[in-house]
Amino acid sequence: MAHAPEPAGQTHAADAVASVVGLKVHFESRAGRVHAVDGVNFDIRDGETLGLVGETGCGKTVTARSFLRLVPMPPGIHAGGSLYFHPHQRCSHCLGAGCAVCEGTGRLPVTCSACGGEGCRACGETGVKTIDLSTLPEKELRDIRGNRIAMIFQDPAKALNPAMTVRNQIAEVFYQHRTQEVLERARLGTRPNPLLRRHAAQRSRLIERALLALPPLRMQRKRVERVIDDMVASALAETQIPNPSKVMERYPHELSGGMKQRVMIAQALACNPDLLIADEPTTALDVTVQARIIELIKELQSRHKSAVLYISHDLSLVRRICNRVAVMYAGRIVEIGLTEEIFANPLHPYTRGLLAAIPGRSHDRGQLVAIKGTVLELIDPPPSCRFVERCSYAVAVCAEVDPELEDTHDGHGVACFIHNPPDMAVELPSFSKLTS
């Protein structure tokens, strides 16, 4: 068996916002156990945009949802691995403007409270505060969701509650994560009435809400709500929505698709998260609208300096907005590396096939290189390479051993025996073999 000491991407590095280590998410079904995500490793570095690409059913959405533990369990099973998250705070040297200390990101990781930055077991010797999202208690997870890690969903028409105004949906985020700030801005900071405090934390019950509707608390509650109005309006304004104060009183179905996605983005960025997960945010949109949303995400990212995990099936899109790309196939990462590297020098046969399958300017008609066959059934898969049946380079060993994701050079990792031969005497696959 091939065992590299440190598979590519599994660095659990200090400069990562999040590290996925050996993540396995399975699903129980009548037919058997579906290995939807089966040993995924990668880092998301500070301020970068990492693209996670793959075709339908490759596990990219499940991976993304695992960050916020949004995979329903059951039928989902967390079958192993961890998701480490390093929460950040504003850089104390430049106050978020970006300087040498924070390498222009405007953020610095929070120091590990257990060892004070020395490096200990709790932080995996990194010295920065490390949270394992896969085991974090629900209550603490809630403080991260929507606050430190936020998500943009694929179809904004489905991800916005149809029965709530835009304002109320975005307001929830502020109430939940910015309670203190809201109270302070409403000049209720020093000793707010407990009822108001509970209101601002969305904890009030029916009777309390009735009391808040009556004087004298009514006026103070109104003040809180005006503050929220302002916060929501400025969050919307950031996404270049014209006339935010009018848009926020609307219901989602009254807005166009592009508008809805802007609302989603405003909601996700409301608390200035360290990591933004964008799950195919433009798939449901028209090309011209898509272009605008992409430009918007790029622009907001450069302003907020959040790291972005961008999930997509569209390679040409990913190429334009991502610093690095991870290619997923059948629950595994098969290749990861810098975007230029992946596109200029794809190493995995699957990545090559995928790139050759896109009808581009340079392809003659009828000359697309299609990958033969269909995706492997993920129900109790054999210990072979997942791509073996569709791979034109496969040899005997590929059907027996599953290659690990290993670094070839400069952080360009690939899970294929062509580049990382196993430590045994077998016939090896090679690109040249087929062409000769």
Add this chain to the structure above:
Amino acid sequence: MTATLDPPSAFGADIRGEVAISVRDLYKHFPIREGALQRVAGNIRAVDGVSFDIRRGETVGLVGESGCGKTTLGRCVSGLIDPTRGGVYFDLAARDQERLDSILAVPEPDRTEEMQRQLEQLDSDHRVDRLGKQKWLRYRRNCQVVFQDAFASLNPRHHVREIVGRPLKVHKEAFSAQLTERVVELLERVGMGRQHLYRYPHQFSGGQQQRLSIARALALDPELIVLDEPTSALDVSVQAQILNLLNELQQELHLTYLFITHDLSVIRHMADRVVVMYLGKVSEAGSTGDIFDDARHPYTHALLRASPDVDDDPGTAMVTLEGSVPDPALPPQGCRFHTRCPVATPACGWEVDDVVRWLEDEPGMFDALTDVTRRNAFTADLIFSDESSAAALATALGSEKMPLAARQALVDMKLEPTRVHIAFQPVSPVELTVRGPGHVAACVLDRMPELD
């Protein structure tokens, strides 16, 4: 809108080759019902005057964003819905074609009785929505459809033999054992086989389902296949398989395709000629090379630069469009694209509704607007409930808040206390004009100016 048809604007008419389908001045409006009595309050102009030809053996690509009318047009061509006005003609001999065009070129009131009679005759023989039963069945043999959602287009309760063999049964071409053999032949043609005969649609992957629906479309050996976004629901690697298959089939069987899609890279790969639609009208049409390398319409430009191509330099910025697509029930005057056009001129059709649309996004001002009394689309009085809003509008109309072209098109503006009188220069609809052999575009500009 006049019904005149300048022959060259019937895109493709000036290129030689046998015509398979002629779309002539096609309109499809869907009524909008409103109020307690459900009275027709307006029309969604899904397709609003479209003409083009499809020649035997070629692939015509139809592109545009959602809501541009491309699917409706496709359904009209397939005979699934009847057009409101105009029609789809098939099986026209060159002589009939000429006659038809010469009659249609005459505005309806000026046509002689003889012309009217000839037109009736042509309609009942060749117009898809006017055919008798026998001719209709013949059209069905000649024109088939492959739908976007392959699974939805296959009856879940029928197995493959029933699905693929059904056209043969309906047209009484084959029965029992012979039918099975024909179905197997068709399956093999699309890369499937005998082992799939008795399986049900849900037992196949998306790509295989699309192969099945292609096999069904091939069963009657048609001339034209309308491909309505056949690969939009598929992954790239499977899309490549299907595109290659469609190509092979076209070569072998000399098929004609009307390929409808929103994906420009697919259209460039597949089409010989391209029709670009915006808000129910053709904005530009030409050979694939014309459209992709020498686009003459700013909308085509915007589309091209908004859709990244893998072979492009990733550094080139994606050009984005301002605003959203206007309501297809109230399409803009002049050029329909002028509301979002980055290079709009005063002659593009600036109108009262542009001002109203602008007001909608202005805090407070739209609420102060009490009435708009229009003389026509270009001249109106806007009445506000307070003087300050009226004054604010008057100021805005002369400032940077309005596009320069709009300001230049504004020929008259008077501010009375709460009333703003505006008048833009009247403009007739922008028609398609010839830009080169077989290349037409509906833009007032001759050349696209360099953007940014």
Add this chain to the structure above:
Amino acid sequence: MAVEPAVREPAVAFAGGLGIRLRRFGEISREVLRNPTTLIGLILIVGMIGMAVFAPLLIEPNTPNPNQMPRDWGALNEPPGTPGHVLGTTQQGGDVLYGVIWGARTSLRLSLIVVSLTVVIGLIVGSLAGFLGGRLDELLMRLVDVFLSIPELIFALAIAAVLGPSFGNIILALAAVFWVKYARIIRGQVIHIKQNEYVDAARVIGDSGFRIYMKDVLPNSITPVIVQATLDMGNVVLIGATLSFIGLAEAGLAEWGVLVSQGQAGISAGRWWASTFPGLMVFLWALAFNLVGDGLRDILDPRTESRR
């Protein structure tokens, strides 16, 4: 191969098609058996229908009319456990067990007639309205709306009252009320299914409207009707028994509602059995069909069906 394929093919085709259908049936039955509540319902149904069918073998039929309760004038108001009257007797000396068993027969007759009648009427009306649409649809649906604006029991009660008290009239009254539901379900389904692309696909082939209806629309619309019909096998008996409880069936009929009504008079004197057992049967009957109908709804749900 020695055998000419052309000779063999039809058989293969037939076997292939049938095999698939059988397998599908097998899948559904396995699904039914996997769900415990549905299974309980199924067992109850089999038991009670068995009781209805084999009633003459289980207990000696009354002469001349086996549907009338036998009278044992020597044993009035006997409690359960009395020899010869395991479940006791009524005030008129009717054997409660006899009523329970022959009541099943009455109920089976009632539900089968009403459900089959209403499904057929509903299918015709709903199909016409949904498939043809237009004015006819508008007219039929207004009619349906009018029928639905009277609560069903009250409607049935009024009809039965007009026709006069008899069990046959209860059947008529229920049929007059229940068809509306099916018409509505079918129409909704047909309109929904008609929008499917496979219907467009069939039109593109050039198939005729009627054949499209029979091959594509109807078979795909029928699932909710099956579910509703199963539920109604229970509901019809429930409402029918209610009507006879109120007094719209012939006195002395071996029917559960009638028996409960008769037994009601005796409960203040502590004679609980005459009402309890027949009422329990109504409950079990309705419960059984509800359990199975509910299970079927889940199993036949198109959203889960296609995945299997």
Add this chain to the structure above:
Amino acid sequence: MQIRDYVLRRLMVLPVLIIGTSLIVFTLTRVGGSPIAIYLSHEMTPEEVAEIEERYGLDEPLPVQYLTWAGGMLTGDWGWSGVAAAPVRQVFPNKLGATLELAVAAGIVAVAMGIGLGTYGGSRRDRLPDHLTRVFSISGAAMPIFWFGILLLIVFWVGLGWAPIGRSNADVFSSITHPTGLYIIDALLAGNWTALVDAIWHLLLPAVTLGFGTTALIARMMRSSLVETLSEEYVDAARAKGLPEKLVLRRHARRNALIPTVTVIGLSFGFLLQGTVVVEIIFRWPGLGRWMADAVLRGDQATIMAYVMFTSVLFLLVNLAVDVMYAYLDRRVVLGS
């Protein structure tokens, strides 16, 4: 389409439905022959019969009879009730009070409990509470009201002697005035504690009997629509915002799940109305239902017609209100169709 237009449209259809219903009711009563039987006795001579026929307009052609009857319904002349031996209109309000008190009490409890149970079960899908809710709701749907009522009587009235029968204790009844005809309200107005307890005590069993099926119906609908809503993407989006599960359930899932449930609540009002017929017989509740049952058994046409018309119109109005509420709750409502 605007909500206002939608309501207007519904309001316009309403008279059509009411006229349709009245036609059905009228036709029904005439199918069974002339409604004269209730007015006749054996000793009457043919002349006397003819005289009665003439007095009630029964010798007129049917359309005229219909118009006379419909006009009477509108103007308040609802005919003569043979069962009550009084004009229908005169007896009606009192009995209506009794029935409404019963139906409304059962309805309020059923809606509250149904929504509560459905939420409880649906949010704990495929776990024990869910199974229990499911068993409850299916047995509720299958429960014959007449049998359930009798079982309760056997246990609580005959067996334990706890529950009374009828609508009130005669002594207590006469101790206060009854301005509204709703005994609980009357007792509250009079401030009489004994009367209030008496009213509630009498109402308890009938209301439980009547409300059981409806509770089950609502719980079942609520459960399934909650399960559906919980699988919506916006529920996940709400979780992704960091909202506590309680808030996700309350604000995002339950509210949207209520939308389809509201329709069922409207329909279940018909369920309650028809249930009163049986419940009133069993518990000797002096309401409309029992009157109707008597009228049916004795062929009292005027009462039947008035009752059926009244219930249908009430049912239609309730459903109209529910549909308006539905349109309001769900702004995307299929108003377009």
